[in-house]
């Protein structure tokens with residue numbers, strides 16, 4: 001029996017980092033996905049191994065199911081029936097199982113994803129042998145939500161085996177989850193993001209779960225319907241960075257400058273709300289479209305200025321900003337920053353993923 005699930009990455013049009021501190025953000029899914037295939041061994045295989053294959057980064061892991069069960073079951077029931085956070089104690093125990101796999105130093109940043117995999121797999125399906133293969137079109141650690149797409153696609157594959165989950169009719173050859181199961185999926189994926197991000201807002205896994213364009217604040221999503229031709233260019237600086245460290249850095253700066261950073265987050269909240277209004281308002285004629293595009297570009301530039309204030313820009317991002325400014329194009333970092341991808345918006349640039 002084999003299942004394959006996929007989930008998209010995303011761009012954050014406005015509000016990254018501030019959304020962790022309660023501000024509004026606007027995000028949209030993109031046409032780059034992560035896929036997870038899950039296959040159980042046939043009865044004749046008679047093996048008790050849980051295998052995980054990160055194909056894009058050429059890493060393979062395998063554990064005896066008995067060893068995993070022994071490590072986890074003494075921590076109480078391994079089957080939380082509802083989405084449950086992995087405790088610090090449990091993360092330490094799972095981390096031992098990951099350390100034994102001897103991930104090369106150059107790829108050690110991927111360990112958090114392996115921990116998230118073991119938590120989600122054992123919590124949802126228990127201690128069963130299986131082979132799980134992960135592949136992705138998304139650059140990892142570049143601000144396009146690869147961690148969320150990984151958690152959402154993995155959770156979708158796992159939940160598809162539960163009798164309580166009903167998959168809806170065909171959607172271009174893929175089965176889809178109903179609304180209540182999407183909520184369950186999103187909540188479990190959020191638990192995986194917590195292991196990878198530390199203190200995620202839930203924005204990334206929510207937009208990866210529900211797709212399209214969303215406005216998001218403190219766990220609440222509003223789907224945005226827009227007929228505005230949002231044309232964007234994504235530039236990858238190819239500077240790798242760690243979202244968890246960047247998010248922690250903003251929290252530390254907030255502890256040092258609480259009032260100033262509160263004003264920054266409030267300003268971002270206003271930018272995101274106004275940007276959502278601009279893109280979802282009707283566009284009766286070309287004049288108003290030009291006016292809306294002007295507002296959108298100005299809001300993007302303002303958000304970038306506030307992200308610099310939060311300390312999450314980077315020399316490589318500034319280089320892209322200077323380049324696009326020469327062509328009077330508005331840009332901002334997207335995702336956690338510190339490198340990664342830059343979003344450029346304009347009325348006339350063709351949509352493309354470029355790096």
Ligand SMILES: Nc1ncnc2c1ncn2[C@@H]1O[C@H](COP(=O)(O)OP(=O)(O)O)[C@@H](O)[C@H]1O
Nearest residue numbers: 109110113136140141142143144145146147243
């Ligand atoms: N295709 C993948 N294969 C294995 N791990 C992945 C994959 N995509 C994401 N991850 C996990 O997510 C982490 C990157 O998440 P993060 O730092 O939040 O960057 P991003 O901006 O891409 O979301 C990786 O270190 C790894 O643990």
Ligand SMILES: C[C@@](O)(CCOP(=O)(O)O)CC(=O)O
Nearest residue numbers: 016017143145200201335336
């Ligand atoms: C920085 C943040 O706002 C977005 C992180 O995006 P990414 O993991 O870099 O793709 C964190 C969050 O919202 O959880």
Ligand SMILES: [Mg+2]
Nearest residue numbers: 145147148243
């Ligand atoms: Mg991420």
